[in-house]
Amino acid sequence: MTSTTSLQDDTVLSESISEELPPAGEPAVRRPRHHVLWRVALILLALVLFVAAVAGAGYAGLYYGERDREAQRQATLDEHYQNGLVALNNGDYERARAHFQYVLRLDPGNSLAAQGLAEAEARLVAKPTPTSEAVQSLTEILFQQAQSAYTAQNWTEAASSLTQLRALDRDYRAAEVEAMLFDSLYNAGMAFLEQEQLEEGIFYLDQAVALRPLDVNAANQRSLAARYRSALRFWGVDWERAIAELEALYASAPDYRDVFQRLYDARVEYGNSLVEAGEMCPAEAAYTKALLMVSSAQVEEKRAQAAQVCLIATPVPQEGGAPVLTPQAIPGFTVGRLAYPVYNATTGVYDLYALYADGKILRVVENGDQPWWEWYTGRVIYRDRLNNAISMVLPEEGVPQQLYAPDGRAWPTLSRDGQRIAFALVDANDAWNIYIATTYGGSEPQRLGLGWAPAWGPTGQLAYTGCDDTGCGIIVDNPDDDQPGTRLTASSDDTAASWAPGGNLLAYMTNVTGNWDIMLLNTSGGVAQLTYESSDEGLPVWAPDGSGVAFISNRDGKWALYLVDPEGKNPRRILDLGIEMPGWQHQRLSWAP
Template sequence: MTERRMPPEHPVAGPRPRPRQDLGGEPRQGTWRWVILALGLVFCSLSMVLGAAALGAYHGARDRALAMQEAAQEHYQRGLEHRQAGEWELARVEFEEALRLNPGLDEARQQLSEVLGRLAVQPTATSEARTQAVAALLAEAQALYAAGQWEEAARRLETVRSLDPDFQPDLLSELLYNTYLSAAQELEKAGRDEEALAFYGKALALRPDDPGVKAAQDRLTLYAAALSAWGRDWEEAVRLLEGLWELDPTYRDVEPRLVRALVAAGDAYRQQGGWCLAAERYARALRLRPDEAVQQKAEEAKAACARPTSTPRPTGTQAPLPAPTPEASPEATLKAAGPLPTGRILFSRYDPVRDMHEILIVPAEGGEPEVVAQEASQPAVSPDGQWLAFHSWERNRLGILIAPLAGGERQKPMRTTYLEDVQPTWSPDGKRLAFGSNRHGDRKWRVYVTWVEGREEAQELVFGEAPDWSRADGRLVFRGCGPTCEVWGLYVTDEQGAAQSLLVADPSATAPAWSPDGKWIAFMSNRDGNWELYVVGADGLGLRRLTNGPEHDGVPTWSPDGKWIAFLSHRTGAWGVYALPLEPGADVHLVTLVPGEYSDWMQEQLAWIP
């Protein structure tokens, strides 16, 4: 899975020294006393809060441990009763449960050993005796179910199923499902999310097509994952919480928590000098919940974003750019002799001033970009050049949509409904789309295929992301880890996902793109410490590097004639679309500078049409 991170064009900088204020003398002694006293009071208050929280957690854990010990003792006593009555199977079940709850209960361990010894030497129980034992266990489970003791009832029912799977199977399945679901809901209310997810999983194993349980599992999975990312990766927390908010804006504290995550992400970008990205995060937070302090931050970030120097250049150990020469400077390249690329290139940008994602089209030889779609990114054009598939940012139509490239209302019925569905690619016949998504509850990336005419739900193809469909032979290339998930890199598979072959063993390789003739694959990688373009043969041979500079190059796409590769680059300190001729020694051609920003440039996508 691609690691989420702040975009590399905004490096993390160390704390800046604050300017010293000359107030005309040293501070008075009394002032320092008051400051120290105030800090001491704050520290004491914080210690009391943390201490109370720790004490509460301690008492909660202690109470739960005592309850488990009492339950273990009850099971032990029941085991003794079953043993005295000669009900050896039931005695075994009770002693095992007692030890599960309290592994230190030595008397239960001794009794279990003796019961297992008796079971090993006694004749096999008659079917009537086994049926009676199983019926007794089922009756206990039903009593526990009626009492609302879901976890205990689930364990009894699972024991019944292990002893005799054919004993009243319909009733047993119904009871297990309802028990699992009730246990999951109770545990979720108690904040025991991991245990709740386990029970949701068991319920889905019995009824995989239950939309209510699947939705409940997805909501809880997103929330738990967001809590895991909280304070560690604000962009990931925002992405997860936004996905949850789209599913159910009333779930727990998702809305105020999402606002806090957006503001924290904005603050992080602000500290790095990424003003445009900070302005976008603040604007999204304000749309959910107005706040004067956030409004002030948004206005400051928007003003800084509008200044030409708002995008910082990378600093640190990176080598500086070479001095401009007539051959090296983008401006000189535009005037250089030799053939220029033909056709049109589509790319997307984010405008923080209007808070909008847009897809633009520009002549490949250079010119003024024109907007072709709003609230859209990641363009992909159908083989006949008539249709545009893209990732939609519309609040009520998140996912992947299709619209006429020439403009107008969407006519084809196909759309996906998951925020996580990204980077569409067309099949050679234009009847299907492949895309990457981590929409599933486990948040693992998968490649899906769906019909453009909306015949059925998207079908999972393989584990992976960033797919590209070859128009020459119908194969797909994608980033993944193979059938056994042992080696990360680029893989090639057929339309059914049945045969996966490793193309490039490189964990950082991503954004693969087929050449029009299906003989080559361009991709981006930071294998040498910086994001650069590479190309490799479809058979895995002939790997070579295409770019080499201190700035990032990536997201390649091929020209229709296969003689050029367009890509995004930050080589001038701002994002631009460039075209690279494949003939050795030729100049890189600046198509256009991107009039905007990217929240995650590695998720972008270009398209080149005649």
């Protein structure tokens, strides 16, 4: 706009000057003034572009700052909600009430916190206040009431009696009471979910998980219910957010409840709202997506009308709308999800991120590393540096679940069915040992041998860096037989093994070449070098479809994620990781469908 106006003004001024030109032979003045005006116009244009760039950068900074503040606010809400559940289970109803009230002050529409507050206040009213002489007899009465309700499968009444009992005497038959309380909360939560009372179901399962981890089925059902409920919170309020969450839920669980119909209805209603706002082109796109799901003459008519207006009208922007950040696919990264660590120079530890094939990037957790995807659920297990333990989290929710007591376990890896876990743990002699256990407790971990960095393969074999009587290197072992594993390489610096989908190839890193490089190892024999740079390349991980290997490298002076074909061809950088990655050799990448 500025350049057009300047040209018009320059034309008028030129015509005016031409009327006053001196006769031939006298000095001409038109050319110098013409150049001056052009210089002024160019300077003004540069200033406008500079101001626009500064304004754009400022707006982007405000937007990302607001997004970070919202994430921090949500983390605070989650922390107080979880603390309220723990206090509720411990019979500390006043503390539970305070936590839930705090959540509701920040988020008045939080129905789970409202339910927790109601439960805490109800139990405060019913809480007995006996004399010390009567405590013993009252605990026995409450235990008998709980047993009767438990036997009758009246799970909510059993849970209520047991929490009152724990409030009176935490040591009274502690193990038995806790087991009964967990069972009651678990069964009540699952029953509520079955009855489609999602908030009640989530609330009771959240109380249960505060006592001990849930099994895979319950954790999945709780996760699905929470995601479904989260999507419905935006129904009629923020259609784009509702659709995004329903799309994610439908992609992972297409048969869950009425998610298909909900997604279709949301797209139609979003199109209607865009029409009302005069946004005909986006409305056409929303209707088109709905029609791809269900054929409807009425919706097709709406789409055609929006398309016709879109052809001849200028869309009217909605006021007050925040920019929508649409993920952009990263060239070469076309399948699954990749978990990776990023060093946080402020905290001095790593944070865990996830990259998806559509270009979406999520920060999974802070103070976490050594990730491993649970193959069929979308959850990731990792080393929790904050609690010195192993934890699990669904990236879309960002609510970690600690699986074991803090004892320094590292390099967690899950069997393909998710039922067993292998990990490394330092013994009293400061040596790493490999252990295997059931993922969600119930069995004592069994020692496999000296080693670290285990990786479970698709056929049930375990690869790790370890030592036998003759040396150290990559060892492959079937943990279900009584035979010792087979060592396939000859250096303790051969590590970070990753299985190819077929189960016959391993990628690993080694520094036997003088710097860290990536090798391919055939389990039947034979080694091939995959990278040859003079820089460091490491932490290889196979694509779940076998199309390539991802790894990290500092070949360009800073750390980044790279992809390379299985033959070592076509290396390309896909994501920057920053300048620092201290102790990177002890990290891990994980890639799943």
